[in-house]
Amino acid sequence: MKLRCLSRSGGLVSAAGLRWLESRRSLVATLLFLPVACAAADPVIIGSKKFTESYVLGEIARRALNDAGVAAEHRQGMGGTIILWQALQGGQIDAYPEYTGTIEQEILRNSKQLSFQEIRDALGKFGVGNTEPLGFNNTYALVMRRSEAQRLGIRSISDLRKHPELKIGLTHEFLDRQDGWRPLRERYGLPQQSVIGIDHALGYAALANGSIDVKDAYSTDAKIEQNDLEVLEDDLQFFPKYEAVFLFRSSMSSDAINGLRRLEGTLDEKRMIHLNMEAERTKNYTSAANLYFQNNGRSASFAGESFSHKLARWTLRHLELAGFSLLLSVIIGIPLGIVASRGGLIGQGILGFASIVQTIPSLALLALLVPLPFFGISVRTAIAALFLYGLLPIVRNTASGLQDIPRSLRESAIALGLSPATRLWEIYLPMASRSILSGIKTSAVINIGTATLAALIGAGGLGEPILSGLNLNDHITILEGAIPAALLALLVQWFFDALDRVLIPKGLRI
Amino acid sequence: MSALVKLVDVSKRYADATALHATNLSVERGKTTVLIGPSGCGKSTLLRLIIRLIEPDSGSVEFNGELITSDIISNLRRRIGYVIQEGGLFPHLTARANVLLMARHIGKSEDEMQNRLVELCELTRFPGNLLSRYPVELSGGQRQRVGLMRALMLSPELLLLDEPLGALDPLVRASLQKDLKEIFARLQQTVLFVTHDLAEAIYFGDEIVLMNDGRIVQKGSVTDLREKPSDPFVSEFINAQRGVTLT
Numbered sequence: 001m002k003l004r005c006l007s008r009s010g011g012l013v014s015a016a017g018l019r020w021l022e023s024r025r026s027l028v029a030t031l032l033f034l035p036v037a038c039a040a041a042d043p044v045i046i047g048s049k050k051f052t053e054s055y056v057l058g059e060i061a062r063r064a065l066n067d068a069g070v071a072a073e074h075r076q077g078m079g080g081t082i083i084l085w086q087a088l089q090g091g092q093i094d095a096y097p098e099y100t101g102t103i104e105q106e107i108l109r110n111s112k113q114l115s116f117q118e119i120r121d122a123l124g125k126f127g128v129g130n131t132e133p134l135g136f137n138n139t140y141a142l143v144m145r146r147s148e149a150q151r152l153g154i155r156s157i158s159d160l161r162k163h164p165e166l167k168i169g170l171t172h173e174f175l176d177r178q179d180g181w182r183p184l185r186e187r188y189g190l191p192q193q194s195v196i197g198i199d200h201a202l203g204y205a206a207l208a209n210g211s212i213d214v215k216d217a218y219s220t221d222a223k224i225e226q227n228d229l230e231v232l233e234d235d236l237q238f239f240p241k242y243e244a245v246f247l248f249r250s251s252m253s254s255d256a257i258n259g260l261r262r263l264e265g266t267l268d269e270k271r272m273i274h275l276n277m278e279a280e281r282t283k284n285y286t287s288a289a290n291l292y293f294q295n296n297g298r299s300a301s302f303a304g305e306s307f308s309h310k311l312a313r314w315t316l317r318h319l320e321l322a323g324f325s326l327l328l329s330v331i332i333g334i335p336l337g338i339v340a341s342r343g344g345l346i347g348q349g350i351l352g353f354a355s356i357v358q359t360i361p362s363l364a365l366l367a368l369l370v371p372l373p374f375f376g377i378s379v380r381t382a383i384a385a386l387f388l389y390g391l392l393p394i395v396r397n398t399a400s401g402l403q404d405i406p407r408s409l410r411e412s413a414i415a416l417g418l419s420p421a422t423r424l425w426e427i428y429l430p431m432a433s434r435s436i437l438s439g440i441k442t443s444a445v446i447n448i449g450t451a452t453l454a455a456l457i458g459a460g461g462l463g464e465p466i467l468s469g470l471n472l473n474d475h476i477t478i479l480e481g482a483i484p485a486a487l488l489a490l491l492v493q494w495f496f497d498a499l500d501r502v503l504i505p506k507g508l509r510i
Numbered sequence: 511m512s513a514l515v516k517l518v519d520v521s522k523r524y525a526d527a528t529a530l531h532a533t534n535l536s537v538e539r540g541k542t543t544v545l546i547g548p549s550g551c552g553k554s555t556l557l558r559l560i561i562r563l564i565e566p567d568s569g570s571v572e573f574n575g576e577l578i579t580s581d582i583i584s585n586l587r588r589r590i591g592y593v594i595q596e597g598g599l600f601p602h603l604t605a606r607a608n609v610l611l612m613a614r615h616i617g618k619s620e621d622e623m624q625n626r627l628v629e630l631c632e633l634t635r636f637p638g639n640l641l642s643r644y645p646v647e648l649s650g651g652q653r654q655r656v657g658l659m660r661a662l663m664l665s666p667e668l669l670l671l672d673e674p675l676g677a678l679d680p681l682v683r684a685s686l687q688k689d690l691k692e693i694f695a696r697l698q699q700t701v702l703f704v705t706h707d708l709a710e711a712i713y714f715g716d717e718i719v720l721m722n723d724g725r726i727v728q729k730g731s732v733t734d735l736r737e738k739p740s741d742p743f744v745s746e747f748i749n750a751q752r753g754v755t756l757t
Contacts, residue, residue, distance in 0.1 A: 412599075415587060416592070417615075431601065507644030510646050
């Protein structure tokens, strides 16, 4: 299904990063072998991609397993196909919803259509099992405003050939995919010159206001109905089938496997569109997932997590990410700054390295760390990226604070006969304390902001609501993350201003 | 009288220029030797070579008959007091902490430090109630007195002063000059004093060492310099300075 295309829907920034991750897929797949033994008592971890339908399916799976007496957790919106597939292989998750077309094209990288049995055999070699189809086909489609399509008399993709002036906006993933835009354009001989990459959720807004005329979508997308769009017929049968299944680690307990199997064949397209619409309307994936169980006559609803509880969870995780990474930056950054303050090749090397790290866009830094062994899709990757990011201000301010000490005072300390260690601890570092602290403050504020990106690799924090808000094109949800993150940055600033008064010697503050 | 410090053929060169040509000098015990000369003549370099803030390129420095090497210098520094312009006080420490810094570091007892502190306040005429102030809260003259106390804390055998009064206004300067001279006499202190002011040199110096361009030009009393100049530069320097002092 087009679900993969939706994975870019986390906003322009995330779209770019995920696209990068996707392009590194093969490298990543060969590097990421993290054998993680799952103790029997551990809950089953369900992953989901970063778009509504995947969230809903993930919630349904969690609920289904809980109902079957299997403890399960849902890590929402971890990213795109390759991230989930790696996480499954690495054991960071045990199961996630996937689509047959994606499995063929993106995971097995097979250009011809495979039978279901062939897919099953191929996945088995990776230690991965799959359920039978859940019952709906979520294939790619091209959509237009219904009014525009009728005015121009466009019903099928072939009809687009007659209108080269139309502006096309596609998700970045669709632009890049093997079964995406390029082969589609060849097959149909499409003449349009104006083709841009745009985030999935933003693309609907662009379509509505006429910035673009045609975009990619997937056939169970709730927005097709909501926005009164025309799905263009795939008259040359270009798009493969994208039937939803669950992929799971074969080593998962049979209870858990059976729990997922109970979902086979229970969700048709109409039902899925309805659940997707409910999820987008209520902004609550849990309650949308619960509709599935109600209609199936199963026991009724779990209350969704309350907002204050969610906010506390996000904020705590956010502080954990920013705080721990800051601590590492301080522990490593100050000694590096001391060495750097002595100048020479090593000093320049340290400052140069820290500066270069700082110039890497934070998202790219995250993406660069993901393929490395030990990191992968995890909290420690987020912490490592934030740590590297926070290093420069601390190293630079430590070095410059020490270098700014007048030579006459350095010499006075030497001439007194103080040992080098005493000079450093009792004279130089206290004298540089204002500069060092201001570097730490800068790092802390940067980290609070940058930590919102950690949600992209499933590390949670206040970026989580921002990402799902971007996905849902829902400003309120975005603000639920953005406002606390901004407040947190202010609080951190105040905290450090107060700390100045405690840590900077009085003689330097008069 | 034996020499406390003896420089033998000591020279120092920086990348672009020679700061000090091979130089011999003895600093006599219990006397105040003044190094004087125009800026850049090498007088501060000489002082800094003695306490090893810089390493000589050639020659040797002896302290009390013992060759100064980098191995023993940190112990030797405790026997040498060093005072610079403005006192060189550490701004994050109170006057008291500045004075006691080194004594604490080598583990002197609180009683001993307290007694010495009272003594030094009396000696340098520094008001004891200002000891808890930070350097920024003190006047220039007060800072200089604290700097002197810090240098004298461990009763050094040698006191090195590098233009200690250079940054003070004339009235404060005059009163400090008077106090310093009394202190040196009272302690029978061996002092090596760097200044560019001839009047100050004459006031303090048992012996005046005139330097120019990295060399010692003449050494002797002010009368020697005035009446038996070894070089036209000596007369030139003395006349120039007298002109300034008289106007």
